[in-house]
Amino acid sequence: MTTAHRAGPRVHGLPPALRAPFEGRTWREFGYLLLSLPLSIVFFALALSLTAAGAGLVVTFLGIPVLAGALAMCRGFGALERVRARALLRLDVADPAPLPPGGNGALGRVTALLKSGTSWRHLLYALVHMPWAVFAFSVSLVFWSYGWCLLTYPLWQWVFPLYAGIDGLQIYGDDTHDVYLDSPLELAATSLIGLLFTLAAPWIIRGLATVDRLLVTGLLGPSRLEGRLVELESGRGVAVDTAAADLRRIERDLHDGAQARLVALAMDLGLAKEKLHHDPDTAATMVDEAHGEVKLALKELRDLARGIHPAILTDRGLDAALSSAATRCTVPVRVHVDLPTRPTPATEGIAYLTASELLQNISKHSRAHTASIDIWRTENRLLIQVHDDGHGGADPTGHGLAGLAERLQAVDGLLLIDSPTGGPTTITAELPWRT
Missing domain, CATH: 1.20.5 (Single alpha-helices involved in coiled-coils or other helix-helix interfaces)
Structure with missing residues (x-):
């Protein structure tokens, strides 16, 4: 009989700063930056030339299909860039909405392309990404290549006296004298500088890749x-x-x-x-x-x-209605409502149903001794916090709490659950003051 053991968390012997140059993330992002330059040049050249041609031919009406073709091509570029971002940047960008219906046939598709804001954002990406790709390519390649070359210089320094007839890497020379990196102290200093470059390069690469993530998310993904x-x-x-x-x-x-x-x-x-x-x-x-x-x-x-919808809620508001609901709970409940005015009836009704359902959960599942309900307003949001000293372990994916979270989300609300095993449990619901 074999016994399977769950693998524990990986323990790294090196700190992140020393581990970064060897991590797969660094190499993937470096590859992304290197590949961005040739692709962005192709995208930029095609997008700019077709867009300029289409704009120049608009007066003859031939420019409209040319411009639409440029936008369709840019959407294709965007699809490729999203695939590349998923593979190398581990950035899962959702595909934008499909083209809106613009009628039947080629004319309808041309109209839909020209009216689509997504298409124009893809064109903007093709134009903006090229200068950024040139900068990111240059900076990342310089730091990465110089760092590793200088760090390993003592290992390949022998090439110069053997094949070039000089003592080492020349860093200065004129008619009177030359300076070569050939002494043990100079070799050590060169490696130290290379080490600093090598350790800094991954973080520079990650910073440059972050800008690419923002460009892909902002211009190639769905709009807000x-x-x-x-x-x-x-x-x-x-x-x-x-x-x-x-x-x-x-x-x-x-x-x-x-x-x-x-x-x-x-x-x-x-x-x-x-x-x-x-x-x-x-x-x-x-x-x-x-x-x-x-x-x-x-x-x-x-x-x-x-x-x-109890009559007491309509007549006297949340404080009285929840105080009445608290009397039906199996544990003593303290109710504190601090609202300057009453919210809209819709918000008030949702708040009451939310608090009532949470009180029912306390009665059925918590095995608590005491509970409390606090309601207050923060800016344009109504907050409901229900706390109990029960055994905890509330399951946010369970039918009751998951359904409650969906109902709150439907009105732009939010449900936060803090219920460690052993308790206590604190559940906070947030609603818009006016729905």
Whole structure:
């Protein structure tokens, strides 16, 4: 029988400064910077020439398809650059949104290309990246090559006296005298300078690669507006699904609870009516039982209405509504609401439902002794913090908390969970003051 052991974290014997020249990240990013120069020259030349030709021919209407072709070509360049960034920079940039519909046929595609802001950003990248690539190529290559050459100079210094007929690497020479790096002290000083260059080069390369990451992300990825539209579409879908789930829950609660109880009540009252004349005592007993069923049905309806949007929330606000909800929790709950004014009804309702669901989680899962709810406003955000001294270990991927996080995200909200094993648990919800 073999026993598998989980590999622990890798322990490095060298500090990061000494390890950087040998790391794969440094070599990948250095390769990216070297490859950027020839590619950017090709991109720049083609993009500039086609764009200039298209702009010059616009008056003849031939420039419009030429300009559209230049933009399509730049989008192709952008796709290649995103692949290169994923492979060498480990930068996962999402593809931008596809071209918007612009009609049928070639004219429609030309119109879509010219109207697309993404296409123009790709053109801007092709034009801007070339001068930056020249600078990054030169700086990275100089530091990297000079560093390793000077560091290893004592190993290849013998080439000069053997093949060049000179004592070493010449650093100065005129008609009167020459200076060569050939003495042991000079060899040691050269290696020391090379070591400094070699240790500095990886961090210079990483800094240059960071600028490339910003260019790729900012010009070749989805725009902020596109990302925001995706978020809103996703949030709208979550809101619709949540509303549908809430409606199904209300329907189920009515069907299995109050509705079933009222049906049974109607049947009991019908039987009592039949026994009223010939067995009044039994009829009275059945009416008394029906009265109790009515009270239970009313209680269930009140609980259901309170879970949707309690009247106390509308009349008196979050402080009173959450204080009432806290009395139904299985542990003592301190409620503190510090709001200068009441938020919008939509925000207030979401805040109440969020806090109520977190209180239910405390009752069901936390095994806590005490809990607290704090609500306050910071700038244009409403913050809700629920704390308990239970055993912790709340799972953010669980159905309850994950669903709550999705509902908050649908209204541009946020849910933060801090629940180490052993407790305590602190969950903070953030909502816009006005939704």
